[in-house]
Structures are given as structure tokens and as C-alpha cells.
Amino acid sequence: MTNQHFLYNVFKPSDFTTDELETIIPKFKEVKFNKNDFFLNEGQTANKYWLVQSGFVRSYVIDTEGNDITTNFYSVGDIVIDWSSFFLRNPTRENIQALTECVCWQLDFDTFQQLFHSIKNFREQGRTTLVGSYFALKNHSISMIADEAKDRYLRLLKEKPHLIQNISLKQIATYLGITDTSLSRIRKEIATK
Amino acid sequence: MTNQHFLYNVFKPSDFTTDELETIIPKFKEVKFNKNDFFLNEGQTANKYWLVQSGFVRSYVIDTEGNDITTNFYSVGDIVIDWSSFFLRNPTRENIQALTECVCWQLDFDTFQQLFHSIKNFREQGRTTLVGSYFALKNHSISMIADEAKDRYLRLLKEKPHLIQNISLKQIATYLGITDTSLSRIRKEIATK
DNA sequence: TAGTTTTCTTGCCATAAGGCAAGTTTTATT
DNA sequence: AATAAAACTTGCCTTATGGCAAGAAAACTA
Numbered sequence: 001m002t003n004q005h006f007l008y009n010v011f012k013p014s015d016f017t018t019d020e021l022e023t024i025i026p027k028f029k030e031v032k033f034n035k036n037d038f039f040l041n042e043g044q045t046a047n048k049y050w051l052v053q054s055g056f057v058r059s060y061v062i063d064t065e066g067n068d069i070t071t072n073f074y075s076v077g078d079i080v081i082d083w084s085s086f087f088l089r090n091p092t093r094e095n096i097q098a099l100t101e102c103v104c105w106q107l108d109f110d111t112f113q114q115l116f117h118s119i120k121n122f123r124e125q126g127r128t129t130l131v132g133s134y135f136a137l138k139n140h141s142i143s144m145i146a147d148e149a150k151d152r153y154l155r156l157l158k159e160k161p162h163l164i165q166n167i168s169l170k171q172i173a174t175y176l177g178i179t180d181t182s183l184s185r186i187r188k189e190i191a192t193k
Numbered sequence: 194m195t196n197q198h199f200l201y202n203v204f205k206p207s208d209f210t211t212d213e214l215e216t217i218i219p220k221f222k223e224v225k226f227n228k229n230d231f232f233l234n235e236g237q238t239a240n241k242y243w244l245v246q247s248g249f250v251r252s253y254v255i256d257t258e259g260n261d262i263t264t265n266f267y268s269v270g271d272i273v274i275d276w277s278s279f280f281l282r283n284p285t286r287e288n289i290q291a292l293t294e295c296v297c298w299q300l301d302f303d304t305f306q307q308l309f310h311s312i313k314n315f316r317e318q319g320r321t322t323l324v325g326s327y328f329a330l331k332n333h334s335i336s337m338i339a340d341e342a343k344d345r346y347l348r349l350l351k352e353k354p355h356l357i358q359n360i361s362l363k364q365i366a367t368y369l370g371i372t373d374t375s376l377s378r379i380r381k382e383i384a385t386k
Numbered sequence: 387t388a389g390t391t392t393t394c395t396t397g398c399c400a401t402a403a404g405g406c407a408a409g410t411t412t413t414a415t416t
Numbered sequence: 417a418a419t420a421a422a423a424c425t426t427g428c429c430t431t432a433t434g435g436c437a438a439g440a441a442a443a444c445t446a
Contacts, residue, residue, distance in 0.1 A: 063339035071335065084328040087320060117313055127280060127320075134327050135277040141334040142264065145370040146256035149403075169424060177338040182403055184425055341432075362394060375433055377395055393442070404431075412423065 004028075006053045007105060010077075016121050024115060024122060028105040039080055039096040046092055048108045049081035055102025056166045059094050060174070070175035073163055079129055080104065099166055149178045150186050197221075199246045200298060203270070209314050217308060217315060221298040232273055232289040239285055241301045242274035248295025249359045252287050253367070263368035266356055272322055273297065292359055342371045343379050 007025045016024065031050070033039065039057065040046055057074040059082070071094060074080050085092035086109065115122045143152055153176055157164065163172065173183040200218050209217065224243070226232065232250065233239055250267040252275070264287060267273050278285035279302065308315045336345055346369055350357065356365065366376040 061335060063335070065339075067339070069335060069338055071331070083324050084331070087324040088328070117316075120310055123310075123316065127323075130320075130323060130327070131276050131280040134323070134330065135281070137327065137330055137334060138264070138277070141330060141337065142254060142256070142262060144334065144337050145262055145367070146258075146260070168422085174338070178402095179404060180424075181405080181426085185403090188425080361392090371432095372434060373394075374396085374435080378433090381395080387446105389444105389446085391442105391444075393440100395440070396438090398437095399435090401434075402432090405429090407428095408426085410423100410425070412421100414421070415419080416417105 003030075007051070010051055011125070015125065016119075020119055020121060023119065027111050027115065028107050031104050031106045033098040033102040033104065035098055035100055037098045037102075039098070040082060040085075040092060040094065042093055042095050043091050044085075045089055046082045046085035046109075048106050049079060049086060049112070050104035050106050052076055052078050052080060053103040053105065055104075056099040056163075057096060057102060058099050058167065058171060059096045060171075061093050061095070068174065070171050073160065073167065073175070075160075075162060079133075083130060083133065144177050149176060149182060150189070152176045153183065153186055154190070196223075200244070203244055204318070208318065209312075213312055213314060216312065220304050220308065221300055224297050224299045226291040226295040226297065228291055228293055230291045230295075232291070233275060233278075233285060233287065235286055235288050236284050237278075238282055239275045239278035239302075241299050242272060242279060242305070243297035243299050245269055245271050245273060246296040246298060248297075249292040249356075250289060250295060251292050251360070251364060252289045253364075254286050254288070261367065263364050266353065266360065266368070268353075268355060272326075276323060276326065337370050342369060342375060343382070345369045346376065346379055347383070 004025050007028055008021070011021055011024055013021065028051070033055070039050065042062070052074055054076055057078075057080050058070055059072045059074075059080075060068050060070045063069055080096060082092045082094050082096065084090065085094070112126075116126060117123070143155065147155070153172075156172070156176065169183055169187075170180040173180045176183065178186075197218050200221055201214070204214055204217055206214065221244070226248070232243065235255070245267055247269055250271075250273050251263055252265045252267075252273075253261050253263045256262055273289060275285045275287050275289070277283065278287070305319075309319060310316070336348065340348070346365075349365070349369065362376055362380075363373040366373045369376065371379075
């Protein structure tokens with residue numbers, strides 16, 4: 001019997017009836033990933049998503065010059081999903097990969113649809129999660145225009161300090177829209193102040 | 194009696210039953226905006242959204258240095274909405290303003306909620322629209338990192354050629370993450386080739 | 387139509403960030 | 417522990433883009 005305690009933290013008894021929780025929670029399946037395992041690969045159509053109980057995950061795309069660009073990092077409590085591939089049923093451009101060992105809870109599309117259309121609270125929460133991702137992406141996008149690289153790095157440090165421990169300089173740099181060389185210099189500048 | 198023909202193009206009879214259309218369509222109210230009118234102002238909580246039948250709209254934020262940064266452009270067929278303010282019920286950071294005279298169809302939050310929770314096809318379409326916005330934003334964000342300014346401009350020209358007619362250089366420039374000076378030079382470079 | 391304001395262009399110079407490559411440190415592998 | 421492979425730092429120089437300001441062009445306005 002798996003430990004579903006984590007899921008009661010995502011689907012809170014204050015937001016759902018007991019019946020609803022008993023419908024929702026058992027639909028999630030516990031899955032583990034080893035370091036470097038892929039959740040999703042470019043070209044596939046996402047048919048599942050995951051809630052992260054532990055570990056670190058990164059998503060990235062390969063641009064036209066073959067450079068790897070980090071699009072997001074995920075850790076405990078986050079949802080690992082390619083929203084557009086999952087909901088539009090299109091092949092994705094993204095790769096999603098475990099940076100460390102991960103314990104996750106998985107749900108597939110058909111089960112999601114069934115819950116989404118039958119449980120009002122489930123779709124309210126799902127919508128809130130999606131809009132939250134949209135909001136975060138928009139802020140990141142504005143920051144890319146309005147702030148200089150050093151400030152973007154400082155903000156990331158402040159908001160997700162645990163990332164720095166687990167993720168290589170280069171992967172952080174591309175997330176910030178700069179090269180690893182530049183990030184190394186920014187780091188140095190910060191350290192000597 | 195207003196002309197609702199436009200709405201039958203958004204809510205297609207192939208996707209909805211006659212009953213559903215007769216429930217949905219009359220809930221939208223036709224509203225007109227004059228040039229420079231605001232749909233939404235920073236600090237307000239969005240309580241409505243609009244479908245654009247005609248005209249051009251721009252959303253922007255003011256950054257910490259007081260610069261105005263364009264976050265999006267909208268034209269015929271687009272939905273004008275601040276997703277996060279509308280769904281998370283938070284004050285917005287955005288300003289949304291008519292660039293030209295506009296004819297729009299307006300829906301308020303409570304009516305939206307009622308339709309969303311009672312009509313399966315309506316929420317499917319709504320989710321698709323939101324995910325489509327997410328996808329567009331993500332591509333824009335990746336482009337900001339992967340492509341140089343000239344290529345971003347060329348891509349915008351190709352995807353939304355009608356914008357160039359209606360929108361000032363400066364407003365386009367901040368959308369592309371560059372200054373009006375730089376965009377002017379890029380334009381010149383393109384012209385002389 | 388003349389006058390005023392806004393938008394756009396252009397020159398000059400400054401600066402943030404990139405490209406490349408060598409060297410160093412850290413982390414994996416056997 | 418020894419070796420190999422990654423990851424990170426740093427120097428040197430290049431490049432894309434920015435800042436400012438003046439002038440030209442276009443768009444309003446009275």
C-alpha cells in the first residue's frame with residue numbers, strides 16, 4: 001500500500017469533500033524516476049502529468065542552432081506537465097528530465113478528463129494551477145525584458161535557493177537567457193561585494 | 194437587436210448544441226471602445242473579458258524604472274483577458290488599452306463561472322483557449338532567449354503583418370524586448386537588402 | 387493651412403553580454 | 417587511489433544593443 005499522505009497536501013480536505021478525495025486520490029499512481037530519466041521527449045504527445053513529492057526536474061527545448069534552453073525547473077509540490085501538449089494533444093517541443101531521483105504521483109489524460117468534468121472543485125483547482133503557471137511564465141518573460149541578467153539571477157536565488165545546490169551553472173544560465181560564461185562572471189561579481 | 198453573427202464564429206455550431214448556443218450567445222454584451230480607452234488598469238481586479246470583433250488592443254506593464262513594456266497585442270478574433278487577474282481574483286499589474294476604435298463582446302466573471310460549470314463544451318473550449326495563450330507566451334519567451342532581435346521582428350512581421358500598420362515603433366519594440374532606436378536600425382537593415 | 391506634437395531616423399559613443407579557448411576545480415568511473 | 421569526464425572560471429577580444437540627442441518626417445489640431 002503506497003503512502004498517499006502527500007496527495008492530501010495537494011488535495012486538501014478543506015477544499016474537497018471526503019467523497020471527492022476518495023474518488024481523486026486513488027487515481028494517482030506512485031512512480032519513481034532515476035537521475036537523468038525522461039518524463040517526456042520532444043515529439044511525443046504528453047498523456048500524463050506528475051506531482052512531485054521529492055526530487056528535481058528540468059524541462060528544456062533545443063533551439064534552431066542546437067542549443068539546449070531550460071524552460072523550467074520543478075521540485076517538491078510542483079506539477080510536471082507540458083500544458084499545451086497535454087491539453088491540445090499535440091507533439092511537444094520539450095524534453096522533461098529528472099535531475100535527481102524523484103518520487104512522483106502520476107495521472108493520465110483520460111482519468112484527468114473524467115475527474116475534470118465530474119468534480120467541480122477538481123476543475124477549479126486545475127484551472128487555478130494552470131493560471132498560476134501562466135502567471136509565473138509571464139513574470140519570467142517580462143523579467144527577461146525589464147531586468148538585467150544579474151537581477152534575474154538574484155531573484156532566482158531568492159525565490160528558489162534550493163535550485164542552486166542541484167543544478168549546473170549552464171542549465172541555470174539558459175533559464176536566465178544568458179551563457180554559462182556570463183553567469184560565472186555575475187556570480188563572481190556578487191561574491192566580491 | 195445586436196448582430197451576434199460574430200459570436201457564432203467563436204462558438205461554432207459544429208462544437209455546441211443549439212441549446213448550448215442559445216444559452217451562451219445571449220450572455221455576451223456588445224460594447225464599443227474609443228481609441229485610447231482602457232479595458233483594464235493596473236491595480237484593478239479583472240471582472241470581465243472581451244472577444245474582439247474589430248479593432249486593435251495592446252496590453253502593457255510599467256517596469257521598476259517606469260518604462261512601458263508591451264505584453265501583447267490583440268485583434269479580430271482574439272480574447273482580451275488578464276488570465277491571472279480574472280481567475281485568481283487578484284489586482285492586475287497590466288494595463289489594457291484600445292489602439293483603435295473597437296467592437297467587442299463582453300462577459301463577466303459570474304456569468305462565465307455559471308457557463309463553465311454547467312456546459313462541458315464551454316469549459317473544454319475555454320481551457321483550449323487558455324492553453325493556446327500559454328503556448329503563445331511560451332514561444333515568445335523562448336524566442337526572446339534563442340533568437341536575435343532581427344529574427345524576432347521578422348517573425349512578428351510574418352505572423353501579424355496587420356500590426357505594423359496600426360502600432361507605433363516603440364510599442365512593437367518593447368514587445369520584442371528592444372528599444373525603438375534598435376528597431377529602427379533593424380528596419381533599415383532589412384529595407385536595404 | 388499653419389503650427390504643434392508625436393513618431394521615427396541617425397550619428398556618436400558606452401556597455402552588457404557573447405565566443406572562444408586555456409586552465410582549474412569538481413565530480414564521476416573503474 | 418588513479419584516471420577520465422564534466423563543470424566552472426578567467427582572459428582577450430568581438431558584437432549586439434542601449435543611451436542620448438539632434439534632426440526629419442508624419443500625424444494631429446486649431
